Amino acid sequence: MSLSTAEFRRAMGCFATGVTIITLDMDGEVHGMTANAFASVSLDPPLLLVCVERSARTHAHLHAKKRFGINILAEDQRVISEYYARPVHTH
Numbered sequence: 001m002s003l004s005t006a007e008f009r010r011a012m013g014c015f016a017t018g019v020t021i022i023t024l025d026m027d028g029e030v031h032g033m034t035a036n037a038f039a040s041v042s043l044d045p046p047l048l049l050v051c052v053e054r055s056a057r058t059h060a061h062l063h064a065k066k067r068f069g070i071n072i073l074a075e076d077q078r079v080i081s082e083y084y085a086r087p088v089h090t091h
Contacts, residue, residue, distance in 0.1 A: 034085035
């Protein structure tokens with residue numbers, strides 16, 4: 001999916017602070033983690049920054065794939081953030 005600069009700016013403008021879920025597909029399985037260290041770096045090209053602890057399982061997956069999704073959660077999606085914040089979870 002491709003975003004225009006205006007769409008990217010509008011999306012980033014909606015995120016003052018909050019919680020995101022970083023997800024990626026690894027061999028047909030969805031892996032993810034809760035992250036609140038997330039920021040817009042550039043509009044052109046559209047770049048995002050997410051900080052992931054090296055000891056986190058997701059770090060190795062991110063390093064291998066180099067591609068991930070960022071899901072910005074609404075206030076009523078707390079259960080999802082708590083699920084992905086747990087150290088071990090099954091799908």
